[in-house]
Amino acid sequence: xxxxxxxxxxxxxxxxxxxxxxxxxxxxxxxxxxxxxQALLGQVLVRRRHGVLCAGRIVETEVxxxxxxxxxxxxxxxxxxxxxxxxxxxxxSYVYMTQGALFCMNVSAQGDxxxxxxxxxxxxxxxxxxxxxxxxxxxxxxxxxxxxxxxxHEHELAQGPGRLCLAFDIDRQLNGLDLTDEQGPLFLVRxxxxxxxxWTPRVGLNPAAFSFRWRWRAFDAASDAVSKxxxxxxxRWRRPWPEACPLRAD
DNA sequence: CTCACGATCAGCT
DNA sequence: GCTGATCGTGAGG
Numbered sequence: 001x002x003x004x005x006x007x008x009x010x011x012x013x014x015x016x017x018x019x020x021x022x023x024x025x026x027x028x029x030x031x032x033x034x035x036x037x038q039a040l041l042g043q044v045l046v047r048r049r050h051g052v053l054c055a056g057r058i059v060e061t062e063v064x065x066x067x068x069x070x071x072x073x074x075x076x077x078x079x080x081x082x083x084x085x086x087x088x089x090x091x092x093s094y095v096y097m098t099q100g101a102l103f104c105m106n107v108s109a110q111g112d113x114x115x116x117x118x119x120x121x122x123x124x125x126x127x128x129x130x131x132x133x134x135x136x137x138x139x140x141x142x143x144x145x146x147x148x149x150x151x152x153h154e155h156e157l158a159q160g161p162g163r164l165c166l167a168f169d170i171d172r173q174l175n176g177l178d179l180t181d182e183q184g185p186l187f188l189v190r191x192x193x194x195x196x197x198x199w200t201p202r203v204g205l206n207p208a209a210f211s212f213r214w215r216w217r218a219f220d221a222a223s224d225a226v227s228k229x230x231x232x233x234x235x236r237w238r239r240p241w242p243e244a245c246p247l248r249a250d
Numbered sequence: 251c252t253c254a255c256g257a258t259c260a261g262c263t
Numbered sequence: 264g265c266t267g268a269t270c271g272t273g274a275g276g
Binding site for chain 3: 074077080081082096097098099100101102172
């Protein structure tokens with residue numbers, strides 16, 4: 001099914017996307033974080049900005065476990081000013097800056113001061129494609145990447161956590177928002193679950209971390225919008241992995 | 251206060 | 264496949 005068909009009538013056009021009236025409810029997020037990492041695949045991220053909507057289908061996530069559990073999570077040593085949202089209610093946005101210039105967006109999981117979250121690593125654009133293109137292009141010098149994005153290649157617009165935040169204009173100002181608020185600038189609505197979900201180790205982790213062996217990156221095997229960076233495990237996930245994915249983070 | 255580092259990306263070989 | 268950019272963050276003195 002193409003992205004245009006998934007979004008419903010007119011869904012591929014930036015002015016035609018009408019999201020369902022209701023967002024995913026709080027109860028959707030109140031569950032073990034590994035389950036949420038899988039359940040978020042296929043759901044639709046919606047960004048409202050100046051009354052205009054951008055939307056994309058989530059195709060790649062990473063699970064981050066809680067305090068004292070996951071030594072690759074910001075929450076591992078307890079709450080800090082940066083990651084305090086992870087310790088609040090489930091279904092909130094946790095946005096932080098990485099590498100000096102890029103942002104990453106997470107969804108807080110479970111609640112009960114769990115310190116758990118799911119990183120959104122990639123979406124397939126459904127609506128607002130030209131705005132995403134303009135925002136990505138604005139950051140690029142004249143060169144091969146800018147020329148490639150000028151036309152076509154929609155699947156690359158939000159392919160990776162930094163690109164996703166560039167395309168959707170997500171920055172620190174959107175940290176701590178309630179993703180169940182259909183009136184807000186950022187929320188999630190119901191989509192279709194993928195038919196073929198695969199799990200790999202997470203990207204960009206310190207190999208010495210004990211959590212390195214856990215397969216906590218989930219993606220839709222049928223989507224071409226899944227990230228392909230050198231550390232995205234594109235080759236590795238074809239091989240057997242020594243330790244099965246834990247069902248729960250605790 | 252200082253310092254080391256990173257849940258990444260783009261461009262080049 | 265490899266490298267530089269770039270600055271917020273958290274830990275330690």
